[in-house]
Structure formats: structure tokens, C-alpha cells
Amino acid sequence: MVEVPDAVVTELVRPVAAALPLIIARTPAAPAAELGRLRAVADGDTWPVHESAFGSRALAGAPARVRPASGLPPVRDALDSLPPLLVERLLGALELTVPELDLSSVPDLGGLLAKPSTGHFLYASMSGQSEAVTGVAVLEQSRPGVLPLVVALAHRLAAQPAIAARLTVGPGIVDERDIAAAHGAAHLALAVATTATVVHQVGIAPLVTKPPAVLGAAIGTAVLLLREAPMPAGYDAALLARARAEYLMPRQTHTSTPVAGHRFALLEGTSVPEVDFAGNGLVTVVPGGAVIRTGVEAGHVQVTLSILDGPPPAVATDWDEVVEVSWRAAVGGASLIGPHPGDLPKLHRVTPPWPGDYRLRVHARGRDDTDLRGRESYQLLVWRAPAAPDTVYARADRLGYRLRGEAEPGRTERPETAYRWLSNSNLDVAATVTVVTGSSVGDVLRAFGADPARPESMRDINDELMRRQSIDPWVAVLDVGDAVIAVEYNGWEGSRAPVLTRSSAGGRAASMFWNVNAVTRLSFAEHGDLLLSVEPFDAVDAPRPVAPAVADLDFADHRRDKRQMGLVAVQRFTGHTVSADDVARIEAADVGFRIVPNLPALRPRRPRPGDPLGTVVDALAEIPEPQLRDLAWWVAAQAAQHGGLGEDPDVVASLTARALTEQARQRAGRSQGARSAHRWVWLALHGATNPDPVAAVADAVDAARYAAGPHAANLVADARARIVGFVPR
Known part of the structure; x- marks a missing residue:
């Protein structure tokens, strides 16, 4: 604390006391009340009443948490501890008041500080900071010691009878908000008057003593004062009354x-x-x-x-x-x-x-x-x-x-306790676990839509998807002899019917899916047929091959873990347990395979509004199938040309065969991922393969217009003209 002579304090009492009423009158009640509660918050002596409009927890009844040391000077640190909106509210309310303060009778205080350094000071701008925060930093650099002097003088002045009387909240104020506002406004006014007096009387250039700097230093000083000042008499009773009323x-x-x-x-x-x-x-x-x-x-x-x-x-x-x-x-x-x-x-x-x-x-x-x-x-x-x-x-x-000192009764463990390890694994939040019998690892990967010849690091896949915030599917597999375990972290391909039917072609496949939203899916397939796929909320009505797998598993009992019970059913149906060691082996190997997304299902054409072909689309039904096929593949070829794949060997081979080659199908599937190019070209080719010739034309045009981009209007117009030309007369 800076030593301030008694004579200086005495001489400052009158002008500072005279300034208090004006500042108090212009201080808004809401931010003043939040300042006024600081000691109660610091002591944890609060009640849960309405939340502050300024984002602070002071009104929420939250005990103060110890703030980590910021390394900032006390005034700066105190200012930074307040919600920015509160500081801005006070700055806006009092900015015009500071120039009105009468400081003509205040003595020169420059002798209380060391002589200022000569030359220019260097200031690094704090982009995005409040003017109050920036102003305080400028004051610190322009005249070191000025802020400790403000704090020392404010403490000394607060103890002077003439000023202490103005800081006291009278017994006529009984409402909690009013007591806190009066307490906060009075101490803020003392800090503003003291700060204005000091910064204008210690030889600081007017350029750096503008109202935002004065108010920033004053608000920080007021925080220091109010953290130490006891709460007004009657505040505790008023706060309790408010808590009870609300x-x-x-x-x-x-x-x-x-x-x-x-x-x-x-x-x-x-x-x-x-x-x-x-x-x-x-x-x-x-x-x-x-x-x-x-x-x-x-x-x-x-x-x-x-x-x-x-x-x-x-x-x-x-x-x-x-x-x-x-x-x-x-x-x-x-x-x-x-x-x-x-x-x-x-x-x-x-x-x-x-x-x-x-x-x-x-x-x-x-x-x-x-x-x-x-x-x-x-x-x-x-x-x-x-x-x-x-x-x-x-x-x-x-x-x-x-x-209680009682003998523990015997208790039969539920079957799902074997899967308690799940909660401490990387599969805890969201995953799909699939077990397949009668199939090789390669066949299982192909059934999932993954390429066995394209392994990647699981960690690298996961890191990339996290960076892109993507959920592109991938799978890891483990050969356990006469079964294959497939694990998807945050994926669900193993719960889909096409994957299960393909996986089970040589035996059985079963999967359990769950996610962070408590959505689950339990599925079973055998010899290429999907037997059951349900969200197990209640008793599962299972067909005969599945019934033994779900016996005694009460999915309606929310005390029991659905994920664990689902894995029990998977184990019973396939005859293979999934263990924590299996998952550890998968993760230690760190090998995963990206799943090629399934292409959209090809369905017969259904009328829909906004068809790019307009009313001409109805004429397709009058055109013979061979000409419709010609038209669909012409559209697909146009899409390839516009999309830059006109000379691509897989595209050329597919156009020649009028069917997607196996390599083209793989590329078409991969093109549906979030990071892929040429998506619309491949969708146009896929659409042209639709067994329904009318839908083949409509699907191809629908995708080709996006592949054509700026040339879409011309492509659609050409397609319409060709359709009209094909219509029998």
C-alpha cells in the first residue's frame, strides 16, 4: 500500500465527498447491485435468486471460486474479473460524468509518485479489448505507480467520517436489490472521484486520461474496495427475505x-x-x-x-x-x-x-x-x-x-454382467459390434462395403474425421477362428439390412448398435435373410431362430444395460463372445478400413414436383425401352464430359457396357463420402442403370444437371428435345 500523508487525505475529503452525489445519481442500479454483492459472493454467503443480466454467477447463489493468479496488477485483475457487459454498462452510463467533476481545488499529487521516465513509452494494443481495459493498461505504462496510489487513497478516504457516512446504507432501504445497489454505487462513486482526482493531478498527459481510462481504473478499484468492505447491516435479512419470496x-x-x-x-x-x-x-x-x-x-x-x-x-x-x-x-x-x-x-x-x-x-x-x-x-x-x-x-x-454388518445374500449374476467391460472401453458412448459366422475376413469387409486391400491406421482415420467433423463410416475386424468380429466406433453400417444379409450369406450375422442419444438397434440375419432388426425397448417378439438368443433379456427394465444385453443376444445367436481382449487386440493392431457408402437404391419412377424435365417427363412412358436406354446413357455420357471424366477408363468401360463395372461401382460408392469429388457424375451413371427405363432417364438427368454445373440449363434443354423427338407420332 502506498504511503499517503494525512494532510493530503484531509485536503482531498471535501472535493471527493462533493463529487459523490452526482456519480451515485448516474450509476445504474443493476450493475451497481452486482458490484454491491461482491463481498457476499466472496464469502459464499449468497442465496439462489435470479441470475444476473451480465453473465455473472453473483446472483445465482454460487460461492466464489478461487481464481488462478493472473499475474496482472491488482486493479487490472479486479477489472478482468467482472463480466464484460457489466463493465461496458458502467462505462456507457458514466463516461460523460467524468468531465463534469469539479477538481479545481485538488492539490498537485505528483510528488507522491516517482518521477516519470523520460522519452516515449511503448504500448502494445490489445485488439478486441474494452476501452476501459485498454485505458487502464495505458495508465500503467504512462505513469507507473498511479494505480496503487488510487487504491491507497480510496482506502484512506473511505475511513474518513465525511465520506464513510456517504458509504453507509441507511435503515430506510430494506430491499435486497436496493441495499446492494446503494452499497455498490457509493463505493464505485468513491473510486471514480478518487481516480479522476489522481490521474488529473499527477502529471499524466491528457491524451491518456480520457474517461474510459479513468472509469476502467475506478471500476477495478471499486472491486477491490467492495471485496473488503462488510456488507451493509440488514443485507443478510433482506437477501433471505428475497430468497424466500422467489x-x-x-x-x-x-x-x-x-x-x-x-x-x-x-x-x-x-x-x-x-x-x-x-x-x-x-x-x-x-x-x-x-x-x-x-x-x-x-x-x-x-x-x-x-x-x-x-x-x-x-x-x-x-x-x-x-x-x-x-x-x-x-x-x-x-x-x-x-x-x-x-x-x-x-x-x-x-x-x-x-x-x-x-x-x-x-x-x-x-x-x-x-x-x-x-x-x-x-x-x-x-x-x-x-x-x-x-x-x-x-x-x-x-x-x-x-x-450394516449383515451377511450378504447369494445373488445370481445377470448374463449381461460379462459385458460390463464395455463401460470402460472406447466403445462406451457409440458403436456397432457385429459378429459373423461362416465367412472370411475379406468377405465380411466386402459385405460392409470396404476394400480388404486398402488398410489404414485406425488412429489416422479417426483423427482425420475429427478434423473434418465427419462421420464417414469405417470398420475394424478381428478373425477369431470360426467367426469374424467387426467393430465400428461411432458407426452403424453393421445394423443395416444390406450389410447383414451380405455378411450372413454363408452362416449367421448379428449386430448391436448404440449411440450417445440412447438409440439402439439389435439385428439378426441367417443365410442371406434378415430375421429381425428392432429397437429393443420392450420384450422382443423374435422369430424362432432368434427367440433363444433374447430369452430372459428384459429390455424394458431400464436398470439393465441395453448394450450389454444386446451383446449377450449377439453371442447366443452366433455362438461367439466379444471380449475386452478382442477389442484390445483390434486397437493394438491399429488397422481400419473405410467403408464405401452404398449408392442410393434404384426404384421405379414416381411423379414428383419440380422435376427438371417438367411436363415432358410424362412423355417418357410413350417411348420404347431401347430408345429410353439410349437416352439414359447419352445423359450419363454428357454428365461425364461436363464433369471432366469423359476419358476416364472406368467411365468409358461403364458407358460401353451400359453398366457399372466392379471398379466403377467401388469408385461410385466412394464418391458419396464427404471428401469425394465427381459425386454427381457417378450418380448419373448409377441412375442410368435403373431397371425401370423411365426412371433411368429421369434419375440420370436429375444427377447430370449438377455435374454440368453452369451448363445445366443447356443439358436439360437438350434432353427435353431428344425426348420430344423420340415420342411416336
């Missing part, structure tokens, strides 16, 4: 809750105590709330918290453990807390803000599955009710029996 029930929130020491809590406090769970094995009541015992020692669990306006209508039956307890709130507003206060800002003081007796029903699932990330979950129901004995509605997990 609190609505019922409400529900879902969150990922951090856990440490096998526990988290719903508590009127800031730390989770260590307690004994021998009573019911799940939840223990403590002063001001309750502590919940988790299976995982450290990490995160999923928690749904519901605040009800009365008792829940029924007890949920799909949880492993359900226990109901009573606790007494001293003030109200218990928070959901983990190992660190402030980890869950949206659940700070979330229970009703009134004291009294409350009932808490805790539901737990997955406490025994600590090796499966993200599978442990809880539901907490809270409502006001008289104190009552603890009630245990369900006790089923092994952890609960151990904590």
Missing part, C-alpha cells in the same frame, strides 16, 4: 456430483463430515442435513434432486437401496456439496429457505459397480414433514449389507 416448488435438478471419501452431502454447511453408515447402510443424518454413502471412493456420481411441495405419491421400485430419513434445518437452504465448496453452484442452498423439519428419501443404484464409470446414480426427494423414524424401503446392494 422460491418456488416443486423443482428438480440433475447433476454430476463430485465425491470424495465415499460420500457427498445435502447440508447446511460447507464440508462433508465423516460419519458412520452402520444404521441403514446408505444415509446418515447430521446437524443441518444428511450425508450419503457412495460406492465409488472418489470421482463423480449422477444425482437427481427433487424438491417437492408434499410427500411423493409412491415409492419407486427400480432402485437397489431406498431409505427415508428426517432432518431439521436450522435456517433452510441446504446445499448439495462434494469435497470442495462451490463445486455445484446450481445446487447451492437449493432446499427451501425456511427452518424446520424435512423428510429426505434417498434412492441409490449401482453402488456395487464401482469399476463402471458414470453408472452409479442417486435420486434425492425432499419435502417438509414432521420428524419421523427412518424408513427402509429397499435394501439390495452388497455394499449396504456390508455397511
Whole structure:
């Protein structure tokens, strides 16, 4: 802190005090109130009331988090801690006020700073920054020490009786917003008046003392003052009254809750105590709330918290453990807390803000599955009710029996537990796993539309698709003797009927698909026939060859993992397990194959609006098939010429054969990918092969116009003329 002589402070009291009313009167209430709450936020002494319009969490009841050291001077750091919109709002409101301040009687303060350096100072522009932020940086460079002097003087002046009286919020102001606004506006006014006094009286060139620089330094100084100044008398009561007035029930929130020491809590406090769970094995009541015992020692669990306006209508039956307890709130507003206060800002003081007796029903699932990330979950129901004995509605997990000191009952493992490894694998979020019997690896790849002769690094494929934000399909395979395992990371080709029917030509094929949106697909095929392909939401009505594979798999039970049950069905149908070791071997080999997308299905022509041939298209039905075939392949040839593939050997061979050669078909399929060229040329050739001669012409023209680009109008006109010429007269 800069040493400021008492005489200087005394001489500044009158002009600074005189400037305060004007600045306070022009300070908008909303940003002033947000400044005025800074000490309460720093102390974590807030309640969840309406969110700030400036993007800050100050009004959301979030305890302050420790900001990492920025390396900036205190005033700059304080200014940067505010939402940019708040700073801009204050800058716009007070920019014209700074020149109006009467500083004529203020003494020269230059003697309080070291002599300025001679010559020119160098300033690097901060593109995109607020004028206030830029102005503060200019002040720092132009006269080092000026900002510490502003802060020192503001602290000294705040303690002077004449100014301290103006900083005090009177007892007549009782609304939380009004108290915070008055508190913030008064301290901001002190900072503005002090900053203007200093920067204009220490010998800084007028060029760098413009209002944005003054206000930037003043706002940063006000933040430092308000973080230290105690909240006004009556603020706590006003804030509690506001929280109670705005609190609505019922409400529900879902969150990922951090856990440490096998526990988290719903508590009127800031730390989770260590307690004994021998009573019911799940939840223990403590002063001001309750502590919940988790299976995982450290990490995160999923928690749904519901605040009800009365008792829940029924007890949920799909949880492993359900226990109901009573606790007494001293003030109200218990928070959901983990190992660190402030980890869950949206659940700070979330229970009703009134004291009294409350009932808490805790539901737990997955406490025994600590090796499966993200599978442990809880539901907490809270409502006001008289104190009552603890009630245990369900006790089923092994952890609960151990904590209660009871013998664990025998339990038959469900068949899908063999696939628990899935949740800790790279297939967890989205994948398709296909198992094929009676086929070679090469045949399976070709059935998927991949070329066995074109292997690539799986990592390289994935990195490229991530860069392009593409979902182009690819597959990795593993030969396990008498079966082939095909794995698609975030792909679904193995769930499609054409792939399954081709794969199963020599035996059986089955696949399970899932994605991040909880969409799933379970499919079975045998000897080229698709037997079943369903979204398994409920009991699967399976044909006889599939029925044994889905027996005892209750897909309607959402407590059971559909992905795992689907892989059980795949295993039963094909006779082959997919193991974590299989996936590890695939990933260690790092070999994948891009899948050539399927070309569009060729269908008979159906009338559709906006056909490029217009009404002439109806005349196609009158033209003999040989002439229609001639016309379709003429259009395809035109597309190839316009698209620059007129001399391409595969195109020439296909035009000559009037059918796509195998090599051309592969290239046509690859052209449908996101990174491919000549897509429309190949689609025109593909369309010309349509078994329906009328559709062959229409499909070829539809694609050829895009291949022709700027020549599309001429191509379509020529096609129309040829059609008219072919019509019998």
C-alpha cells in the first residue's frame, strides 16, 4: 500500500465527498447491485435468486471460486474479473460524468509518485479489448505507480467520517436489490472521484486520461474496495427475505456430483463430515442435513434432486437401496456439496429457505459397480414433514449389507454382467459390434462395403474425421477362428439390412448398435435373410431362430444395460463372445478400413414436383425401352464430359457396357463420402442403370444437371428435345 500523508487525505475529503452525489445519481442500479454483492459472493454467503443480466454467477447463489493468479496488477485483475457487459454498462452510463467533476481545488499529487521516465513509452494494443481495459493498461505504462496510489487513497478516504457516512446504507432501504445497489454505487462513486482526482493531478498527459481510462481504473478499484468492505447491516435479512419470496416448488435438478471419501452431502454447511453408515447402510443424518454413502471412493456420481411441495405419491421400485430419513434445518437452504465448496453452484442452498423439519428419501443404484464409470446414480426427494423414524424401503446392494454388518445374500449374476467391460472401453458412448459366422475376413469387409486391400491406421482415420467433423463410416475386424468380429466406433453400417444379409450369406450375422442419444438397434440375419432388426425397448417378439438368443433379456427394465444385453443376444445367436481382449487386440493392431457408402437404391419412377424435365417427363412412358436406354446413357455420357471424366477408363468401360463395372461401382460408392469429388457424375451413371427405363432417364438427368454445373440449363434443354423427338407420332 502506498504511503499517503494525512494532510493530503484531509485536503482531498471535501472535493471527493462533493463529487459523490452526482456519480451515485448516474450509476445504474443493476450493475451497481452486482458490484454491491461482491463481498457476499466472496464469502459464499449468497442465496439462489435470479441470475444476473451480465453473465455473472453473483446472483445465482454460487460461492466464489478461487481464481488462478493472473499475474496482472491488482486493479487490472479486479477489472478482468467482472463480466464484460457489466463493465461496458458502467462505462456507457458514466463516461460523460467524468468531465463534469469539479477538481479545481485538488492539490498537485505528483510528488507522491516517482518521477516519470523520460522519452516515449511503448504500448502494445490489445485488439478486441474494452476501452476501459485498454485505458487502464495505458495508465500503467504512462505513469507507473498511479494505480496503487488510487487504491491507497480510496482506502484512506473511505475511513474518513465525511465520506464513510456517504458509504453507509441507511435503515430506510430494506430491499435486497436496493441495499446492494446503494452499497455498490457509493463505493464505485468513491473510486471514480478518487481516480479522476489522481490521474488529473499527477502529471499524466491528457491524451491518456480520457474517461474510459479513468472509469476502467475506478471500476477495478471499486472491486477491490467492495471485496473488503462488510456488507451493509440488514443485507443478510433482506437477501433471505428475497430468497424466500422467489422460491418456488416443486423443482428438480440433475447433476454430476463430485465425491470424495465415499460420500457427498445435502447440508447446511460447507464440508462433508465423516460419519458412520452402520444404521441403514446408505444415509446418515447430521446437524443441518444428511450425508450419503457412495460406492465409488472418489470421482463423480449422477444425482437427481427433487424438491417437492408434499410427500411423493409412491415409492419407486427400480432402485437397489431406498431409505427415508428426517432432518431439521436450522435456517433452510441446504446445499448439495462434494469435497470442495462451490463445486455445484446450481445446487447451492437449493432446499427451501425456511427452518424446520424435512423428510429426505434417498434412492441409490449401482453402488456395487464401482469399476463402471458414470453408472452409479442417486435420486434425492425432499419435502417438509414432521420428524419421523427412518424408513427402509429397499435394501439390495452388497455394499449396504456390508455397511450394516449383515451377511450378504447369494445373488445370481445377470448374463449381461460379462459385458460390463464395455463401460470402460472406447466403445462406451457409440458403436456397432457385429459378429459373423461362416465367412472370411475379406468377405465380411466386402459385405460392409470396404476394400480388404486398402488398410489404414485406425488412429489416422479417426483423427482425420475429427478434423473434418465427419462421420464417414469405417470398420475394424478381428478373425477369431470360426467367426469374424467387426467393430465400428461411432458407426452403424453393421445394423443395416444390406450389410447383414451380405455378411450372413454363408452362416449367421448379428449386430448391436448404440449411440450417445440412447438409440439402439439389435439385428439378426441367417443365410442371406434378415430375421429381425428392432429397437429393443420392450420384450422382443423374435422369430424362432432368434427367440433363444433374447430369452430372459428384459429390455424394458431400464436398470439393465441395453448394450450389454444386446451383446449377450449377439453371442447366443452366433455362438461367439466379444471380449475386452478382442477389442484390445483390434486397437493394438491399429488397422481400419473405410467403408464405401452404398449408392442410393434404384426404384421405379414416381411423379414428383419440380422435376427438371417438367411436363415432358410424362412423355417418357410413350417411348420404347431401347430408345429410353439410349437416352439414359447419352445423359450419363454428357454428365461425364461436363464433369471432366469423359476419358476416364472406368467411365468409358461403364458407358460401353451400359453398366457399372466392379471398379466403377467401388469408385461410385466412394464418391458419396464427404471428401469425394465427381459425386454427381457417378450418380448419373448409377441412375442410368435403373431397371425401370423411365426412371433411368429421369434419375440420370436429375444427377447430370449438377455435374454440368453452369451448363445445366443447356443439358436439360437438350434432353427435353431428344425426348420430344423420340415420342411416336
